[in-house]
Amino acid sequence: MSERDNATPRHDADSRLGELFENLPEPTTQIPTVDNSAPAPGSRRAAREAASGDGASAPGTGVSGAPVPPSPVPVRASADEAATASGESPSPIPVRASADAADTPTRAVPVVTPPSATAVPEPVIGGGLDDLFAPHDDHVDAKPKKKRRKGCLIALIIVLVIIGGLAGAGVWVANTYGDRISEAMGWGPSKDWEPGQATGEAFVTIKEGDTGGPVSVALHEAGVTKTEDVFYDYLVDEGINPTFYPGVYSLQKKMTAEAALAALEDETNKLENTVSVGEGATIVSSLPGMAETLGLPLADFEAAVKDPSQYGVDAQTLEGWLFPAVYTFDPEVTPTQVIQKMVDRTRQALDEAGVPPEDAQRVLTIASIIQREGRLDDFPKVSRVIQNRLDIDMLLQMDSTAQYGYGSLHEGVVSSSKEALESDNAWNTYKRAGLPATPIASPSDAAIDAAMHPVDGPWLYFVTINLDTGETQFSETMSEHEQGIEKWREWCRANPDAGC
Helix, strand or coil, X not given: CCHHHHCHHHHHHHXXXXXXXXXXXXXXXXXXXXXXXXXXXXXXXXXXXXXXXXXXXXXXXCCCCCECCCCCCCCCCCHHHHHHHHCCXXXXXXXXXXXXXXXXXXXXXXXXXXXXXXXXXCCCCCCCHHHHCCCCHHHCCHHHHHHHHHHHHHHHHHXXXXXXXXXXXXXXXXXXXXXXXXXXXXXXXXXXXXXXXXXXXXXXXXXXXXXXXXXXXXXXXXXXXXXXXXXXXXXXXXXXCCCCCCEEEEEEECCCHHHHHHHHCCHHHEXXXXXXXXCCCCHHHHHHHHHHHHCCCHHHHHXXXXXXXXXCCCCCCCCCCCCCCEEECCCCCCHHHHHHHHHHHHHHHHHHCCCCHHHHHHHHHHHHHHHHHCCHHHHHHHHHHHHHHHHCCCCCCCHHHHHHHHCCCCCCCCCCCHHHHHCCCCCCCCCCCCCCCCCCXXXXXXXXXXXXXXXXXXXXXXXXXXXXXXXXXXXXXHHHHHHHHHHHHHHHHHCCCCCC
């Protein structure tokens, strides 16, 4: 019976061992060569050769020819670990045993060492079942790996805490200084309109001697530029110092600062026969611009406003009757025709507001005070204060009326001088009860409407406490009003150049 036939009774055991050997790691690139030409130790061939007197030592035996027991190297241990355990240099990983070796699992399969590596010990293949189930090296570093995971987790927590702290600090800085940082870095909303947004028509009046600052304000008030200072900032940033010629210019709303400058420098946009009257302007402040723009003598305009009756106005002056608007005239227009058109426009506004003709002068007078004293949002409240005081025969005590009577209305100050307050004239409401003798300025449609329709309220006092924003405090009692006056004084102390 052949050796293979002898192995048949152990078929089941060999199958299990085969499954175990199939789970061994794949060989490395250093694959040792097995010499199958020598007879397996303990086989019949080995016995016959021994009987024939061949005295050569078989590989894997000692000098005397006695077999050397194989070293108990674990099947799954690495080559370096096996060599370290035996005190020798690392050797290649053994390959799977041959079929002959499977018949004798307790003996090692001899391995032929390449000639170039004679100094390296031969790998030993085989071992008992205990070797197959010996602990492998994958579990050696289990505990250190757990320590590393724990250390990484702690480090991650520390990093997250630091990041969280930085994020919290960032939120605080953004909430506290966000506006200042955005302004300094240019991150906030643009102060200029985007190109391509220009639309409609806007009229801008440039007065004699106007420079970048006043022109920048005029452009914003006309709805041309987005902010009050963007045009002036553009001139400064670009190093431009243009000359602005007085007159009325036709521009568009929502123009960029650059486009607005180009439009002002384009002579075709200047309306040679166009004049304007500003809201809250007076006859004295308006006539010079009309004369200059139309190229007519100022004296002719002063003569044209001398007699209100020629325009059907029953009043001692035409103050308040020159409606604030932009007007265009033919080249041959006369000063009288100019004034007539402005008076007619005022009558139109009175009719639209439902003002009876007999009340026209009274309504225009109240509206002119509203126009000079309050901002647009506060017009109905200012009208109520005036009406409440008139109802109880209380002095109006309006600074605008005292300044007009004294001739200082256009000095650019909010508070009245002692001289203006003490001047005994028909317009000083600190001295005389009731309304002033005439309107003190040209009121707008909004001011006329507010004079006709004051909002309900108990207020008797008001004071502007912030001249930049126009914020106004309305009060019912004198003690509340005095608190508002103190707020105004505090603002003036903080802004000494504001002209308080």
